[in-house]
Amino acid sequence: MNEQIQTELKNLLNNRFSTSESTRANYARGEDTFDPILSKAVVFPETNEEVSKILGLCNKHKIPVVPFGTGTSLEGNVVGNDKGITMCLEKMNKILSVNVEDFDCRVQACVTKEQLNDYLREDGVFFPIDPGANAAIGGMASTSASGTMAVKYGTMKSVITGLTVVLPNGDIINTGGRTKKTSAGYNLTNLFIGSEGTLGVITEIQLRLSPIPESIMSAVCHFKTLESAVQTAQQIIQYGVPIARIEMLNKDQMEISINYSKLKDIEAVPTLFFEFHGSDTSNQENIKVVEEISKENNGSSFKWAKDLQERNKLWKARWDVYYSVKALINNGRVYSTDVCLPVSKITECVNFAEEQTKKLGLRAPMVGHLGDGNFHVLLPYDPTQKETYKKIRDFSDLLIQKTLKLNGTITGEHGVGLHKKSYLIKEHGDNIPLMQSIKKTIDQNNIMNPGKIFDLN
Amino acid sequence: MNEQIQTELKNLLNNRFSTSESTRANYARGEDTFDPILSKAVVFPETNEEVSKILGLCNKHKIPVVPFGTGTSLEGNVVGNDKGITMCLEKMNKILSVNVEDFDCRVQACVTKEQLNDYLREDGVFFPIDPGANAAIGGMASTSASGTMAVKYGTMKSVITGLTVVLPNGDIINTGGRTKKTSAGYNLTNLFIGSEGTLGVITEIQLRLSPIPESIMSAVCHFKTLESAVQTAQQIIQYGVPIARIEMLNKDQMEISINYSKLKDIEAVPTLFFEFHGSDTSNQENIKVVEEISKENNGSSFKWAKDLQERNKLWKARWDVYYSVKALINNGRVYSTDVCLPVSKITECVNFAEEQTKKLGLRAPMVGHLGDGNFHVLLPYDPTQKETYKKIRDFSDLLIQKTLKLNGTITGEHGVGLHKKSYLIKEHGDNIPLMQSIKKTIDQNNIMNPGKIFDLN
Numbered sequence: 001m002n003e004q005i006q007t008e009l010k011n012l013l014n015n016r017f018s019t020s021e022s023t024r025a026n027y028a029r030g031e032d033t034f035d036p037i038l039s040k041a042v043v044f045p046e047t048n049e050e051v052s053k054i055l056g057l058c059n060k061h062k063i064p065v066v067p068f069g070t071g072t073s074l075e076g077n078v079v080g081n082d083k084g085i086t087m088c089l090e091k092m093n094k095i096l097s098v099n100v101e102d103f104d105c106r107v108q109a110c111v112t113k114e115q116l117n118d119y120l121r122e123d124g125v126f127f128p129i130d131p132g133a134n135a136a137i138g139g140m141a142s143t144s145a146s147g148t149m150a151v152k153y154g155t156m157k158s159v160i161t162g163l164t165v166v167l168p169n170g171d172i173i174n175t176g177g178r179t180k181k182t183s184a185g186y187n188l189t190n191l192f193i194g195s196e197g198t199l200g201v202i203t204e205i206q207l208r209l210s211p212i213p214e215s216i217m218s219a220v221c222h223f224k225t226l227e228s229a230v231q232t233a234q235q236i237i238q239y240g241v242p243i244a245r246i247e248m249l250n251k252d253q254m255e256i257s258i259n260y261s262k263l264k265d266i267e268a269v270p271t272l273f274f275e276f277h278g279s280d281t282s283n284q285e286n287i288k289v290v291e292e293i294s295k296e297n298n299g300s301s302f303k304w305a306k307d308l309q310e311r312n313k314l315w316k317a318r319w320d321v322y323y324s325v326k327a328l329i330n331n332g333r334v335y336s337t338d339v340c341l342p343v344s345k346i347t348e349c350v351n352f353a354e355e356q357t358k359k360l361g362l363r364a365p366m367v368g369h370l371g372d373g374n375f376h377v378l379l380p381y382d383p384t385q386k387e388t389y390k391k392i393r394d395f396s397d398l399l400i401q402k403t404l405k406l407n408g409t410i411t412g413e414h415g416v417g418l419h420k421k422s423y424l425i426k427e428h429g430d431n432i433p434l435m436q437s438i439k440k441t442i443d444q445n446n447i448m449n450p451g452k453i454f455d456l457n
Numbered sequence: 458m459n460e461q462i463q464t465e466l467k468n469l470l471n472n473r474f475s476t477s478e479s480t481r482a483n484y485a486r487g488e489d490t491f492d493p494i495l496s497k498a499v500v501f502p503e504t505n506e507e508v509s510k511i512l513g514l515c516n517k518h519k520i521p522v523v524p525f526g527t528g529t530s531l532e533g534n535v536v537g538n539d540k541g542i543t544m545c546l547e548k549m550n551k552i553l554s555v556n557v558e559d560f561d562c563r564v565q566a567c568v569t570k571e572q573l574n575d576y577l578r579e580d581g582v583f584f585p586i587d588p589g590a591n592a593a594i595g596g597m598a599s600t601s602a603s604g605t606m607a608v609k610y611g612t613m614k615s616v617i618t619g620l621t622v623v624l625p626n627g628d629i630i631n632t633g634g635r636t637k638k639t640s641a642g643y644n645l646t647n648l649f650i651g652s653e654g655t656l657g658v659i660t661e662i663q664l665r666l667s668p669i670p671e672s673i674m675s676a677v678c679h680f681k682t683l684e685s686a687v688q689t690a691q692q693i694i695q696y697g698v699p700i701a702r703i704e705m706l707n708k709d710q711m712e713i714s715i716n717y718s719k720l721k722d723i724e725a726v727p728t729l730f731f732e733f734h735g736s737d738t739s740n741q742e743n744i745k746v747v748e749e750i751s752k753e754n755n756g757s758s759f760k761w762a763k764d765l766q767e768r769n770k771l772w773k774a775r776w777d778v779y780y781s782v783k784a785l786i787n788n789g790r791v792y793s794t795d796v797c798l799p800v801s802k803i804t805e806c807v808n809f810a811e812e813q814t815k816k817l818g819l820r821a822p823m824v825g826h827l828g829d830g831n832f833h834v835l836l837p838y839d840p841t842q843k844e845t846y847k848k849i850r851d852f853s854d855l856l857i858q859k860t861l862k863l864n865g866t867i868t869g870e871h872g873v874g875l876h877k878k879s880y881l882i883k884e885h886g887d888n889i890p891l892m893q894s895i896k897k898t899i900d901q902n903n904i905m906n907p908g909k910i911f912d913l914n
């Protein structure tokens with residue numbers, strides 16, 4: 001990046017253009033296992049037009065651009081580019097409109113899930129996509145995120161009805177719209193969702209909201225074995241109970257969470273966290289079914305979260321799982337797997353993961369959004385210990401192999417990033433040429449987050 | 458299409474290649490307002506490999522291909538091509554697999570919604586996307602269809618998790634998979650859904666099914682004015698009642714349906730058809746809320762469909778709406794509008810449609826999937842009466858203009874076809890260059906259903 005371009009960017013953005021080493025280091029990676037890569041500069045646009053000008057300039061000079069939100073991604077999706085710039089959208093954090101009567105809103109890319117829900121609280125509606133981190137909604141769109149409530153409310157793919165995207169050539173386009181459905185031309189909205197910043201920069205998101213349910217009830221149920229916990233979840237889904245969350249934590253993760261989040265009155269054994277959203281009557285009815293299924297699998301009797309505070313503490317502990325594992329090792333990192341399977345195959349796959357980590361002598365806390373067939377093994381390690389990392393990688397390879405055999409996918413919600421490019425070839429090798437040709441058409445100079453998801457030949 | 462190509466196709470397909478005028482006429486258009494266009498030949502492949510060979514051949518010789526399912530599309534999506542062939546998939550009508558425990562199945566493109574549901578009946582699951590016609594599931598995927606139950610169960614976009622697609626160059630690819638969610642690379646599945654056969658031929662569809670609810674209750678409520686019926690629906694949605702269907706028929710349509718479907722004990726006034734899916738208790742609870750809202754809007758007391766037979770008759774009448782209107786005029790056609798709006802804007806738009814059709818002296822039966830903000834005006838006409846058609850077209854233009862002003866979309870579920878190309882420019886002009894470039898990348902010789910959705914420059 002020569003001086004002329006730097007001057008142009010500085011003229012455009014003033015102090016929102018930075019080449020200081022500390023800033024570049026702050027935006028050099030997400031919550032992933034990669035070593036940081038410092039981009040040449042970091043820019044902080046405030047408007048669609050600024051994003052457009054920056055991309056237009058970078059496209060002209062073939063300078064790579066890495067879009068960056070809150071940096072909570074897990075697969076190396078936002079690792080910097082030493083020949084390019086990182087574009088942090090944190091100044092685009094405005095809630096642009098809320099239409100309570102239509103259950104929809106429009107936000108800029110760096111509005112976070114908590115910021116939006118705080119804002120909406122008094123309106124009786126909420127944004128139901130709930131990943132662990134307090135992620136930016138633009139970032140969540142980019143990785144097609146989901147989280148604990150997808151079993152009831154769907155994923156980013158199902159709640160986004162429109163986007164504003166700035167294309168690599170600087171064009172600003174609006175896809176989709178405000179209606180619940182449309183058949184008007186190609187579904188560009190869903191092409192950008194999950195494209196991890198490789199096709200353009202998502203700057204605005206049109207979202208569907210949900211009414212806050214009349215009644216919310218949370219409960220915890222303990223199990224003697226992980227298998228019986230997982231089977232319980234599997235049966236609840238197969239029974240068709242409309243549950244809002246059904247989260248599994250294995251023994252190891254329970255121990256870690258109890259320490260980290262100072263949970264009381266809760267045992268360090270395989271556990272399911274439940275949440276029911278509905279009317280009082282329908283919740284009671286569903287709880288009865290779930291309790292029965294749990295009992296049949298030798299689950300303990302339910303422990304209820306009595307009030308909002310206790311409920312929030314419970315879910316906060318669930319959200320903090322990643323950080324609780326990370327805190328185990330000084331300067332440690334966490335390698336998180338993210339496979340997702342047909343519901344009937346989860347028990348087999350979770351069992352496999354337990355066996356293999358034991359065999360390899362790895363500490364393996366696990367959490368799962370079992371309602372979706374999605375679970376994570378969170379493997380903590382010291383990056384200076386190459387051997388542990390190698391074992392983790394071996395385990396990950398085995399898990400992917402097993403998952404694909406069971407008709408699962410290599411990633412339920414974290415995306416591909418740098419980390420899973422070889423796994424993507426295993427799952428979708430026959431599709432990658434088409435993905436590549438779409439990429440080349442939209443981003444002729446390969447400036448958008450190059451090297452992520454797949455390599456170009 | 459020269460003789461050599463005809464010979465090659467004949468060698469490949471034997472009597473599943475036809476150039477007879479009657480066959481070509483049978484597949485020359487769908488249920489639309491266009492004059493039939495006869496393709497040079499019609500082919501009936503039976504396997505993915507045959508589809509691949511046909512496309513490969515046509516691509517080499519730049520021969521247009523129009524994919525064809527049951528021919529129930531409404532916007533000219535399957536009108537023939539006088540320089541090309543029509544590829545009818547009716548021989549690809551097998552249900553390939555059903556996994557009840559995972560609520561999923563895989564079907565070939567020409568399995569119809571009724572065929573699938575008949576097959577599934579004893580398994581306790583069903584396919585919940587319900588357009589009026591007994592359409593082919595591949596066709597429903599191609600137009601991103603939905604219908605009466607989208608308010609609860611979503612659209613084709615939300616129930617399809619994977620596809621087999623044959624690309625214009627003959628490549629056979631598998632997109633997505635069997636899991637409820639995935640973040641593995643670009644969402645190609647949703648690129649093909651709604652692409653109306655312009656990017657390739659969808660030959661297999663992986664679908665999510667739903668458990669048959671414990672209790673289903675149907676009811677009918679009459680209103681003095683269309684406005685109060687529409688407002689009732691709007692309020693029910695805004696209240697967040699989890700209803701499975703909420704269908705509006707205006708006075709005119711009620712008269713027509715009562716005659717055509719021989720309905721008894723039902724008045725020819727603006728009417729809402731309701732259906733509730735859930736447990737007995739939750740249905741009772743939701744019905745109470747809906748009855749109250751209806752009463753507040755001066756609705757009649759509910760009339761219940763007492764048994765399955767009566768319920769089926771009610772919904773059969775609803776499905777037959779299109780044919781009931783078509784039967785009004787000998788050799789008549791029906792021009793169906795298909796706008797979809799944010800729920801808060803439906804009343805204004807339906808009122809507008811009523812006023813304008815009155816002003817123009819048009820007979821205007823209306824039906825609406827009001828839970829989604831989607832409604833259709835079904836305008837019958839005699840194709841020899843050019844003046845009526847002109848008036849209808851004027852009305853359609855006004856309705857589209859109004860819809861776009863109210864943040865609506867030009868098509869909720871029928872697609873663009875030949876009919877709405879100019880409307881698509883009004884809604885998504887800024888997107889069309891991107892759609893075109895994707896089309897050109899995937900279909901370099903523009904053989905796939907050329908001239909549909911948009912023109913190429």
